[in-house]
Amino acid sequence: MINQPFSTKDRILSAAEYLFAKAGFAGASLRQVTSTANVNLAAVNYHFGSKENLINELFKRRLDELTTQRMQALEQVLAAGPPTIEAVLDAFVSPALSLAQDRHGGQSFVRLLARAFAEQDQRLRRFVSDNYGHVLKEFARTLLGLLPALPKEDLYWRLDFISGALTYTMSDFGMIKKPAGLSEEAHRRHAAAQFIRFAAAGLRAR
Amino acid sequence: MINQPFSTKDRILSAAEYLFAKAGFAGASLRQVTSTANVNLAAVNYHFGSKENLINELFKRRLDELTTQRMQALEQVLAAGPPTIEAVLDAFVSPALSLAQDRHGGQSFVRLLARAFAEQDQRLRRFVSDNYGHVLKEFARTLLGLLPALPKEDLYWRLDFISGALTYTMSDFGMIKKPAGLSEEAHRRHAAAQFIRFAAAGLRAR
DNA sequence: CTAGCATTCAAACACTTGTTTGATGCGCAT
DNA sequence: ATGCGCATCAAACAAGTGTTTGAATGCTAG
Numbered sequence: 054m055i056n057q058p059f060s061t062k063d064r065i066l067s068a069a070e071y072l073f074a075k076a077g078f079a080g081a082s083l084r085q086v087t088s089t090a091n092v093n094l095a096a097v098n099y100h101f102g103s104k105e106n107l108i109n110e111l112f113k114r115r116l117d118e119l120t121t122q123r124m125q126a127l128e129q130v131l132a133a134g135p136p137t138i139e140a141v142l143d144a145f146v147s148p149a150l151s152l153a154q155d156r157h158g159g160q161s162f163v164r165l166l167a168r169a170f171a172e173q174d175q176r177l178r179r180f181v182s183d184n185y186g187h188v189l190k191e192f193a194r195t196l197l198g199l200l201p202a203l204p205k206e207d208l209y210w211r212l213d214f215i216s217g218a219l220t221y222t223m224s225d226f227g228m229i230k231k232p233a234g235l236s237e238e239a240h241r242r243h244a245a246a247q248f249i250r251f252a253a254a255g256l257r258a259r
Numbered sequence: 260m261i262n263q264p265f266s267t268k269d270r271i272l273s274a275a276e277y278l279f280a281k282a283g284f285a286g287a288s289l290r291q292v293t294s295t296a297n298v299n300l301a302a303v304n305y306h307f308g309s310k311e312n313l314i315n316e317l318f319k320r321r322l323d324e325l326t327t328q329r330m331q332a333l334e335q336v337l338a339a340g341p342p343t344i345e346a347v348l349d350a351f352v353s354p355a356l357s358l359a360q361d362r363h364g365g366q367s368f369v370r371l372l373a374r375a376f377a378e379q380d381q382r383l384r385r386f387v388s389d390n391y392g393h394v395l396k397e398f399a400r401t402l403l404g405l406l407p408a409l410p411k412e413d414l415y416w417r418l419d420f421i422s423g424a425l426t427y428t429m430s431d432f433g434m435i436k437k438p439a440g441l442s443e444e445a446h447r448r449h450a451a452a453q454f455i456r457f458a459a460a461g462l463r464a465r
Numbered sequence: 466c467t468a469g470c471a472t473t474c475a476a477a478c479a480c481t482t483g484t485t486t487g488a489t490g491c492g493c494a495t
Numbered sequence: 496a497t498g499c500g501c502a503t504c505a506a507a508c509a510a511g512t513g514t515t516t517g518a519a520t521g522c523t524a525g
Contacts, residue, residue, distance in 0.1 A: 061472080080285035083513065093474055098514060100472095168374075210453040214424040221423025247416040251461040258460030267502080289483065299504055304484060306502095 062100050064090040067158050070111055074161035077168065078108055109180060112169070115152070115162045116184040122148035123188050127195065138199050138256055142249045145192055146219060150241050153223040167224035189216070200256060208256075215252045222248060268306050270296040273364050276317055280367035283374065284314055315386065318375070321358070321368045322390040328354035329394050333401065344405050344462055348455045351398055352425060359429045360447050373430035395422070406462065414462075421458045428454060 068090035072081035083104055087094045101107040126144035130136045153163040169181050193212055197205065222244065235243070274296035278287035289310055293300045307313040332350035336342045359369040375387050399418055403411065428450065441449070 077283050077285055079283055082511075084511080093472095094513095095475090095515080096473070104513065207453065210450075211457050214428060214454065214457050217427030218420040218424035221426060222420060244416075247413065248420065250464050251417050251420050254464030255457040255461040258456050288481075290481080299502095300483095301485080301505090302503070310483065 061090075061092050061096055064092055065097060065100065065107070066111055066114065068092075069107055070158045070161045070165065073108070073111070074164040074168070078104075111162075111165070112180060113184070115159070116181070119148055119152055120184060120188045122152075124191065127191065131195070136195075136199070138196065138253045139249055141192065141195055141199065142215075142252050142256075143245065146245050146248055146252075149219060149223055150245050154237055154241050163223045167220050196256065203256075211256055211258075214255065218252070219248065267296075267298050267302055270298055271303060271306065271313070272317055272320065274298075275313055276364045276371065277367045279314070279317070280370040280374070284310075317368075317371070318386060319390070321365070321372075322387070325354055325358055326390060326394050328358075330397065333397065337401070342401075342405070344402065344459045345455055347398065347401055347405065348421075348458050348462075349451070352451055352454055352458075355425060355429060356447050356451050360443060369429045373426050402462065409462075417462055417464075420461065424458070425454065 065086060069081075069086045072086055072089065075081065076085075083097050084094055087097060097104065097107060101110060123145060126148055127141065130140045130144045149163075152159045154160065166181075189212065193208060196212075197203070197208055200208065232240075271292060275287075275292045278292055278295065281287065282291075289303050290300060293303060303310065303313060307316060329351060332354055333347070336346045336350045355369070358365045360366065372387075395418065399414060402418075403409070403414055406414065438446075
């Protein structure tokens with residue numbers, strides 16, 4: 054089996070990502086997915102087993118990428134000696150924002166992530182937190198060292214706020230429309246800068 | 260037609276709120292709604308016309324309540340002379356958190372709100388932002404007066420972050436589990452205090 | 466060339482979906 | 496008592512759901 058540049062599996066994943074982000078997991082049918090992917094209906098169950106499993110693989114593909122990028126960014130920051138809070142936050146935020154502007158469906162995935170947060174479905178939440186949790190813990194450990202006066206409990210609250218704000222911000226850049234003259238790349242950098250300034254101040258709150 | 264304390268309409272609304280929050284608008288069927296409401300299936304279309312319209316009435320009922328409470332809280336704060344940033348934030352946050360702890364389905368609604376934010380469905384977003392937008396603007400105006408050195412654009416970014424953090428915090432109190440000895444009321448107050456401290460510091464960031 | 470295997474396909478499966486229908490019950494004013 | 500209108504009910508509707516099936520491919524190794 055040679056994985057062609059746009060294999061059936063890939064086309065299904067991309068179409069599913071787009072449609073699930075737009076209409077929700079229950080709202081988009083497999084027939085819609087396979088038809089926009091130009092693929093036979095039965096291909097989903099052949100390649101993924103079930104709709105449920107398709108959703109899981111969808112998350113795995115992106116989350117693996119996101120978490121490794123975050124860990125790499127954190128390692129780089131730590132390697133350069135004692136970091137600032139801003140640098141640590143940047144290692145957490147930038148990979149997410151760059152994923153959010155990725156042309157190849159990343160934008161859809163970010164909305165999907167926001168949806169997963171809003172879901173009450175425990176199965177999906179568990180899955181996300183499994184691939185997500187240890188990264189958050191690593192960042193928490195690092196930040197705790199940089200904020201020796203901050204009780205651990207307070208830090209966890211604030212990291213929770215930051216995660217929520219980031220998810221929401223990414224899922225659609227809110228009220229703030231991109232100025233016409235600005236490139237997407239520049240807009241993203243600007244958003245990251247704004248966010249980091251806000252979050253760092255929040256972390257330092259007495 | 261005398262509106263009994265638990266009329267058919269009310270029972271449908273409550274059941275729908277609960278189930279839609281749990282499974283999404285497409286994920287929960289009218290049969291599930293009517294069966295948990297102990298009501299005939301046809302009652303939904305009789306009283307609300309369609310599933311779509313049921314969802315709208317659901318949002319209207321709660322959002323009207325939330326926005327008026329926020330505006331009242333803001334007025335009260337302003338009436339007592341020049342306010343602090345913390346007081347303004349409290350007027351914004353407390354009504355939401357008290358709604359989130361309301362026994363009569365309010366908790367479900369808050370999750371529903373988070374879901375609406377995650378939705379890409381433009382119809383629903385417009386509906387929410389119509390009942391939501393002018394309140395946010397009023398708070399923005401007030402805060403702008405309290406932060407004379409802050410560029411308007413920066414404030415909008417930060418309010419966006421705050422809205423996101425609040426929405427996701429409310430929708431499920433995140434990693435932070437309620438300590439066993441604490442009452443729900445006390446836990447909410449604690450959450451509100453944590454949130455306001457974080458958000459106020461973020462707003463004041465230089 | 467051919468046997469074998471992974472993939473694709475149209476068709477059907479049983480089931481659930483939102484909505485509509487027409488009959489039935491109930492309460493209240495005439 | 497009678498008639499009227501609102502509310503509820505079981506039943507059915509057409510359409511759409513995820514999944515399965517078995518035949519038809521196409522490709523590759525022997």
